[in-house]
Amino acid sequence: MMQWESVIGLEVHAQLNTHSKIFAATATEYGAAANAQACDFSIALPGTLPVMNRQAARLAVKFGLAINAEINRHSLFARKHYFYPDLPKGYQISQYEHPIVGKGSVEITAEQGVKVIRIARAHLEEDAGKSRHEDFQGMTGIDLNRAGTPLLEIVSEPDLRSAAEAVAYLKQVHALLRYLEISDGNMQEGSFRCDVNVSVRPAGQQQLGVRAELKNVNSFRFIEKAIDFEIARQISVLEDGGSLRQETRLYDAEQNQTRPMRSKEEDHDYRYFPDPDLPPLQLDECLIAEVRAQLPELPTPRKQRFQRELGLSAHDAEQLISEREMADYFEAVKARTQADAKTVANWILGELSGALNKHGLCIAQSPVNSAQLALLLERIADRTISGNLAKQVFHSLWHSQPSARDVDAIIAAKGLTQITDRAEIETMIERVVRAHAEQVAQYRQGKSKVFGFLVGQVMQASAGKANPQQVNQILQQKLGEPEASG
């Protein structure tokens, strides 16, 4: 049996979150009525001219600096020609031979540990419009709102070796774009799209195999499935003695398969040439220094800091930094309570994330803010309430009106204050011991498992409010050691 190696390279199209289009002062907000943002330039009225949006260049530089890439002080816009109804100019303005961002790299955590994925380039381009088939029987509607929206196309080298690595890379780039506040990365709205290039080759072979480019894969889960399907398909064609051709294939999520769409166009089909209407894009050192000064702490260093300084596990740190807002929330809670980092992380990744998922909210929309959660954890730390009852308080907070989200008031109103008074706990224990003479006898004869049962009875008698450590300790003293373990 031949051993195969799969090879994957990704082209990410990220929508830059500028206020206006890349070559026109027209809004780019999502969800406007069809063609409300189709300005003169977007519909290619003769005589209209492009004017470069400097903010788009700034955002591209920001990305380039974050991936330690070459920033090209001098880059060019080129026309990429093709005919399609949603492209009235007959060409897309893109960058070809001279992109704004050159070679860089992104680190991912793959199955075998940390792996560096090389970035070949990242260039600026305009988006096309959108054809709409669903609302027009027998006809096609064209919406040019999206035409001219600024995109950053981020092209990886073919360094990825499995679907899992490809997804890890995409998540890393996605997190980076959001950290940098370059793009909202919203996949449903098309702000983060990806073309997936897949090939296979006999293990050990240097030369790359013939690739297929997969389109229409718009979630991390589907990307993983589409790649796995495509790898298996290519291997089976080759093992049956067939050959592959370079082509563009469409992924069909319902059937979980890819289908040929067209043979892949070659670069020369696009008749690229420099756009005569746009001067070269020049970046001065000042602008680059300014953007560099605005770079936030990036996900990977932040993750390392959480592990090194706060003692979090790689897994917890990874989860927390996957979204900048979540990492910020974590740090805000941590700063306000003496609870240890692990406890704070557990609450955020457990109770809070669970409730957010259940209600379909992102952390920025959380009804329980970081100050409130910090106070709740503080009340566990100072032994006002037990960790278990704190969960009840958390859910009360969650469902309260904003003005009523007061941790101490809820604890008082629900009578959840922990019982730490020794005499009171002793009384409860005596009552339980008397009521369960049989179990106590069993314990004393060596059946040590009964101890847990008795603790449970005391906790129940206190409606969960007795301090569990004290119950354990006092009960132990009352019963003495069992005779033999059993």
Ligand code: ADP
């Ligand atoms: P194009 O612009 O025609 O799509 P590029 O050379 O720019 O082609 O490559 C696009 C993407 O395809 C890059 O991410 C690159 O890593 C990837 N790629 C190129 N060749 C292969 C291959 N044989 N197998 C897998 N990926 C590939």
Ligand code: MG
């Ligand atoms: Mg390409």
